[in-house]
Amino acid sequence: MPELPEVETVRRGLTNLIIGKVVKSETHDTEKGFPNTPQDVKQFLIGASIVDVRRRAKVLMIDLSTGYSLLIHLKMTGQLVFVGETRFGAGHPNDSLVNELPDKSTRVTLDFEDGTKLFFNDQRKFGWVRLLPTAEIPNIPFMQKVGPEPLSADFTAKDFIQRLARRPKTNIKAALLDQSVVAGIGNIYADESLWGAKIHPTRLVSLLTEAEMTLLYTEMRAVMNLAVEKGGSSNSTYVNAEGKKGSYMDFARVFRREGLECPRCGSIIEKSRVAGRGTHTCPVCQVI
DNA sequence: CACTTGACCTGTCCGC
DNA sequence: TGCGGACAGGTCAAGT
Numbered sequence: 001m002p003e004l005p006e007v008e009t010v011r012r013g014l015t016n017l018i019i020g021k022v023v024k025s026e027t028h029d030t031e032k033g034f035p036n037t038p039q040d041v042k043q044f045l046i047g048a049s050i051v052d053v054r055r056r057a058k059v060l061m062i063d064l065s066t067g068y069s070l071l072i073h074l075k076m077t078g079q080l081v082f083v084g085e086t087r088f089g090a091g092h093p094n095d096s097l098v099n100e101l102p103d104k105s106t107r108v109t110l111d112f113e114d115g116t117k118l119f120f121n122d123q124r125k126f127g128w129v130r131l132l133p134t135a136e137i138p139n140i141p142f143m144q145k146v147g148p149e150p151l152s153a154d155f156t157a158k159d160f161i162q163r164l165a166r167r168p169k170t171n172i173k174a175a176l177l178d179q180s181v182v183a184g185i186g187n188i189y190a191d192e193s194l195w196g197a198k199i200h201p202t203r204l205v206s207l208l209t210e211a212e213m214t215l216l217y218t219e220m221r222a223v224m225n226l227a228v229e230k231g232g233s234s235n236s237t238y239v240n241a242e243g244k245k246g247s248y249m250d251f252a253r254v255f256r257r258e259g260l261e262c263p264r265c266g267s268i269i270e271k272s273r274v275a276g277r278g279t280h281t282c283p284v285c286q287v288i
Numbered sequence: 289c290a291c292t293t294g295a296c297c298t299g300t301c302c303g304c
Numbered sequence: 305t306g307c308g309g310a311c312a313g314g315t316c317a318a319g320t
Contacts, residue, residue, distance in 0.1 A: 002314085003313055006313075058314075058315095073315085074314090075296095075313095075314050075315075076297090076312065076313065076314055076315095077297090077298085077312080077313090105298090122297095123297080123298055124296085124297045124298055125296080125298075126297065126314065126315080127314090142315090167290085167291085168290095169290065169291070170291060174292085177314085179314090179315080186313050186314070187312095187314085188313050189313085235313090255313090275292085276293070277312095277313095277314095278311075278312080
């Protein structure tokens, strides 16, 4: 599920739900999704309290009182689901989860001292959780190469244009998906941003005008801001850590709207494959 | 080097 | 209904 807006929504939810809680025990299924040793877990996780929940790009960081952090990447299908028996009223979407979790997609479970739990579920097993010293997070390869946060106040159109210029011979969709250019954009918001800027995803970066790149910068930020405000995008079954559904898909202009009318010009939206990903475009108002 | 493709996994949907 | 193949909101390694 997660691009920047979804991960940010999870971060905000967890901030409300788990800060101050003390970890009582932890279980995980395989080393692949959680490579730390039992000794690491015992020394740096068990008994620790949650100090902060942060995000960089699509990576979540749960900072612990031991000076270590849990780094979490949800990849395609990861979810963090908080279950606190007293938190949800009758009929709430999370009520059933109290009894249904853990299930076969559960990779990691954190049990807190107060009886509440946090589950990391991941159907496709691409995601991961790892424990490492908080101070070492900036040194991991991903953090070394990842680009700026698109919504940060000091990220300018000029920065964006300069970073795009490093990928002149690839198409603009691949460049937007490249986390070293800008952090946090994924398949949904790449398509939505390019529609907003009336640029076809297959266009070579070197063929974009400065005006187009400036407009793309503006549209990308508008899309990301709206998506964060709406709690991200959710499929029919997903609920976030707080049991709320994201509603951005109600506002999507092209993503998963193939066969429907373009909201700007009325042409029929097409689906194709660009940069190895399913791609949604208006064939008329997005210029190749 | 820059860029593209395949691999990692499981579940679901769609066409025969 | 059964089966095969394509596909799914990401990233890295290996290939050209």
